[in-house]
Every structure is written in structure tokens, then in C-alpha cells.
Amino acid sequence: xxxxxxxxxxxxxxxxKNGQLAHAYLIHGASSAHQDELSEELAALIxxxxxxxxxxxxxxxxxxxxxxxxxxxxxxxxxxxxxxQKRPSIGMVKVAILREAxxxxxxxxxxxxxxxxxxxxxxxxxxxxxxxxxxxxxxxSRCIQIxxxxxxxxxxxxxxxxxxDLFIRCFQSQMSPIVQTFQFSxxxxxxxxxxxxxSESLEKFMADRERYKNATDGKWLQDQEEHLKAxxxxxxxxxxxxxxxxxxxxxxxxLCAAYRNPSSSFERSSDPLNRIPGKNILRQLExxxxxxxxxDLGVNEALALETCFLEIFTLSASKST
Numbered sequence: 281x282x283x284x285x286x287x288x289x290x291x292x293x294x295x296x297k298n299g300q301l302a303h304a305y306l307i308h309g310a311s312s313a314h315q316d317e318l319s320e321e322l323a324a325l326i327x328x329x330x331x332x333x334x335x336x337x338x339x340x341x342x343x344x345x346x347x348x349x350x351x352x353x354x355x356x357x358x359x360x361x362x363x364x365q366k367r368p369s370i371g372m373v374k375v376a377i378l379r380e381a382x383x384x385x386x387x388x389x390x391x392x393x394x395x396x397x398x399x400x401x402x403x404x405x406x407x408x409x410x411x412x413x414x415x416x417x418x419x420x421s422r423c424i425q426i427x428x429x430x431x432x433x434x435x436x437x438x439x440x441x442x443x444x445d446l447f448i449r450c451f452q453s454q455m456s457p458i459v460q461t462f463q464f465s466x467x468x469x470x471x472x473x474x475x476x477x478x479s480e481s482l483e484k485f486m487a488d489r490e491r492y493k494n495a496t497d498g499k500w501l502q503d504q505e506e507h508l509k510a511x512x513x514x515x516x517x518x519x520x521x522x523x524x525x526x527x528x529x530x531x532x533x534x535l536c537a538a539y540r541n542p543s544s545s546f547e548r549s550s551d552p553l554n555r556i557p558g559k560n561i562l563r564q565l566e567x568x569x570x571x572x573x574x575x576d577l578g579v580n581e582a583l584a585l586e587t588c589f590l591e592i593f594t595l596s597a598s599k600s601t
Contacts, residue, residue, distance in 0.1 A: 282309055282429035285318045292322055292426075301326070302424045304396055304405040306381070308412045310428035311525050312518060313437075315408040316379070318428065323375040326404050338369035344379035344518075346511045351385040352378070357392050364395050364403050373402040380518070381407040382414035389416050396422050410521065411576065430529055439519065440526035442471060447527060448552050450593070457593035464593070465585040471523065476516050520581075521572060528568045535561045553596070560595040567591050 283291070288307075295301055305322070307315050323340050324331045334340050341363045345352050360376055368374045378384075384392060396405060396419060407423060409415065436444060446467045450460040531553075538558035553561075571588040575581065 282427040285314050288318055288426050289321050303399050304423045306407045306423035306425045308409045310430050312522055314428050319377050319406045326375050339374040342377045345383045345514045350514050352383050352388050354388045357388045375404045377406045379408045382409045382411040436526050443523045444530050451596055452552055460593040461586055461590040464589050472516050475519055476512050531561055531565050556596055564592045564595050
């Protein structure tokens with residue numbers, strides 16, 4: 281059974297009141313935003329603080345892929361081990377959040393498993409993942425799983441709406457599927473490039489580069505620049521997943537309306553894609569699901585996008601299956 285963020289948090293709050301919180305949870309499904317929301321609300325609940333305070337709270341640590349390979353590396357797990365073993369700065373508990381836990385490198389996963397098996401008292405580990413099947417079975421067996429479902433009422437953010445609007449514009453252009461695919465792929469990758477160029481942490485570092493240059497040695501400066509570039513790239517890949525998920529959610533709403541799902545508030549008749557047969561929309565959703573999987577394997581982004589959306593726009597142009 282998949283939960284909404286609100287339902288999951290209510291259940292976890294009751295579990296905490298009864299003193300029965302497990303030391304490790306695996307939150308998966310829905311979007312990264314939903315996973316972040318639940319993990320941060322749960323961390324705040326455990327620590328007895330507000331979610332807004334987590335960024336500066338000493339007893340919480342957030343780990344995510346930051347390398348060029350977009351893997352969680354052994355060095356990050358070593359730092360996490362140190363965090364887990366030390367005494368809490370405030371109170372008696374501490375929390376570690378592992379975003380995209382399925383991106384653990386094998387040696388990092390094995391090292392993390394040791395801390396997962398016997399964590400010190402008062403330590404809570406929250407793992408987030410879109411591909412729990414990619415985690416080691418020994419890690420899965422030591423976590424309580426919390427599957428989340430997409431929440432229809434959550435409006436898309438600006439970037440998600442931008443990619444939905446781009447998709448609709450390409451569909452309405454009445455051009456051939458090949459041209460639509462080219463236009464969409466170029467626009468989609470343009471959104472990711474724009475995100476990278478506007479990375480606040482990298483921009484600030486580059487603006488202060490001269491000051492750092494005079495105060496530190498060249499190697500530290502180079503290492504820091506490479507780290508921030510890798511972090512920006514990793515965050516861009518995370519955004520890519522979110523944008524594809526927003527298209528999945530959009531098409532899923534159209535599909536629900538096509539079959540007159542009473543729980544769907546989506547008006548199919550008012551949508552530009554209302555002439556696409558429901559079976560074709562289902563196949564388009566399957567294309568997006570496959571796209572997420574092949575991109576996670578490191579396949580060339582441009583090639584994967586073009587292959588997927590050529591099929592999607594071809595299905596959009598077809599009146600029947």
C-alpha cells in the first residue's frame with residue numbers, strides 16, 4: 281500500500297509516540313520532492329526541531345551523489361560513519377538522510393551496511409530511492425519500507441510546468457514526429473543547461489575565486505571547484521528525473537480522465553492531448569518509465585531522449601493502436 285506524505289507522516293508520528301520507531305527507513309516512490317518532504321519532516325520530528333532548522337542543525341547529515349560518476353562514494357560513507365559514531369551535539373538523537381541511496385557505489389554500500397546493522401543508540405537512518413530494487417538485498421532487509429504515491433493535488437513547480445508546456449507546444453506544432461522530437465529534446469536539455477549555469481553555489485564560488493586564491497593553495501581551490509561542478513551536475517541529473525516524472529504525472533492524469541476515473545479532477549476535454557487514445561497514452565507512459573531506467577544506467581542523454589520522444593510523438597500522431 282502506497283501512502284501520501286501526510287498519511288505516512290501521521291503514522292510515523294503515532295509510532296514515535298509509542299516509542300516504536302525503527303532505526304532505518306527506506307522511503308521510495310513518488311517524486312524526489314515528496315521523498316525530501318517526508319524525510320525532512322520525519323527528521324525534524326525525531327530531533328524535536330522545525331524542518332526549516334535542519335539546514336543548520338548539527339545532529340542531521342544529508343548524503344547524496346556529488347561525484348562526476350553520480351555515485352555516493354566510499355569517502356562520503358566514511359564521513360557518515362564518523363557522524364554516526366560521535367555523540368549528538370543537542371539532545372540524545374541524530375539523523376542521517378541518504379538521498380538516491382540506490383546510487384551507492386558497491387564498496388560504499390558494503391561500508392554503509394556495517395553502520396546499518398549495528399547503529400549506535402539514538403541513530404536514525406533515512407534512505408531515499410526511486411529504484412529500491414537496485415539496493416543490496418542486505419540493505420533492503422534492514423529497512424522498514426515506506427512507499428509513497430504521487431499526489432494529484434500537488435501543482436507542478438516552475439521547471440516542471442516549463443517542460444509540460446514545452447511538450448504541449450511541440451505536440452500542437454503539427455510538425456512531423458521527427459521535428460517535434462528534435463524541438464522537445466533541444467528544449468529539455470536547454471532547461472538542464474540553464475539550471476547548471478544558474479547554480480548558486482558554483483556562481484558564489486566563482487565570484488569569490490580571487491579571494492580564495494589569495495587565502496588558500498591552488499590544489500584546494502581546484503578540488504573545491506571540481507567538487508562544486510560535480511555537485512551541480514549531480515543536482516541537474518536529479519532535476520532531469522523530476523522533469524520526466526512531471527511528464528509521467530501529466531500523462532497519467534490524462535489517462536485517468538480518458539477512462540473516466542472518478543477520483544481524477546482532470547478535465548480531459550480541455551486538454552490539447554484529448555484526441556490521443558487511452559491505450560496510446562499508456563504506451564507513452566511506458567516509454568517514459570523505460571527512459572528513466574536507461575538514463576540511470578548512464579546511456580547518452582541526447583540519444584535516449586530522442587529515441588523515447590520519437591516514439592511518444594509518433595503515438596501522439598496515431599489515432600489508434
